[in-house]
C-alpha cells in the first residue's frame with residue numbers, strides 16, 4: 001500500500017520517517033520545501049489539483065497529514081492563511097482521499113477546547129470551545145473532514161515535542177543551562193507528547209490495518225499530568241541543570257496574544273481500548289527524547 005505523509009519536515013513528519021523505515025508499505029514523504037539529506041517530494045496541501053495528481057501518480061490509499069499552521073501566537077494576526085492551512089487544506093486532502101476511497105489520518109489539538117471551565121480529562125465528544133484562531137481553525141479542519149464523507153482518523157494531541165524543529169523541551173534545555181533563574185507558568189496543566197510515540201501509534205494502526213471499521217476522533221498524548229512548571233523542572237533534572245532556580249508563576253506574568261487552555265489533559269481511554277495501544281508515561285518518553293538530544 002502507498003502512504004503519503006504531508007508536512008514531513010516538521011516534528012511529527014520527521015518521526016513518521018523514522019518509525020516507517022522498515023515497513024512493507026511504501027511511504028512517500030512530502031512538504032513545501034526540500035531539506036538536505038531528506039527524501040522529500042514537493043506538495044503544497046492548499047493545492048487540491050496537486051494533491052489529486054500526487055494521489056493518482058502514486059496510487060495513494062492513505063494520507064497522514066502532519067502539515068499545519070502551528071504558530072499559535074502568530075495565528076491571531078494571520079487568520080486567513082491559518083484557516084487556509086488548518087481548515088481548507090485538510091478538506092482538500094479529504095476530497096482527494098474520498099475520490100479514491102482511501103483513508104485520511106489527520107492531527108488536531110487540545111486547543112479545540114479551553115473556552116469553558118472543566119477539570120476532568122477531555123473526552124472526544126466534549127464540545128469544542130476554542131479560545132483563539134489556531135484552535136478555531138483546527139476545529140474547522142476537523143469539521144470539514146467529517147462533512148466530506150471520507151474515512152478518517154483524527155488524532156487530537158497536545159504539547160508535542162521531539163528531536164526536530166523548535167519546541168518547549170529544546171528551549172528549556174537551553175534556558176535551564178544558560179540562566180541562573182527562570183519563571184514558568186504552573187496554572188496551565190496538560191500532558192506532554194513525544195512526537196515519536198504518536199508517530200509510532202499511527203504507524204502501528206496503519207501497518208496492522210487496525211483503522212478498518214474504526215474511523216473517528218481519538219485523543220492521544222503521553223500518560224500523566226503536569227504543569228509547564230513541572231515539565232521544566234523535569235527537563236532540568238534529566239539534563240543535570242541543577243544550578244537554575246526554577247520558580248512557578250501565573251500566566252498573567254507572560255502576556256500573550258491568545259488565551260491558552262488552562263486544563264489540556266486528554267482522556268485516552270478510547271484510543272487504548274480501540275487499538276490496543278500502550279501509551280508511555282510522559283517522564284519515560286521525555287528521558288528517551290532528551291537522551292537523543294543530548295548525544296546529538
Ligand SMILES: NC(=O)c1ccc[n+]([C@@H]2O[C@H](COP(=O)([O-])OP(=O)(O)OC[C@H]3O[C@@H](n4cnc5c(N)ncnc54)[C@H](OP(=O)(O)O)[C@@H]3O)[C@@H](O)[C@H]2O)c1
Nearest residue numbers: 007009010011012044045067068070107109157158159160
Ligand atoms: N506542536 C505542538 O505542540 C502541537 C500540539 C498539538 C497538536 N499539534 C498538531 O500536530 C500536527 C503536527 O505538528 P508539528 O509540531 O509536527 O508541526 P510542524 O513541526 O510545525 O510541521 C508542520 C510542517 O508542515 C509544513 N507545511 C506548512 N505549510 C504547508 C503546506 N501548505 N503544504 C504542506 N506542508 C506545509 C511546514 O513547513 P514550514 O515549516 O516550511 O512552514 C512543516 O514542515 C499539526 O497538525 C499540529 O496542529 C501540534
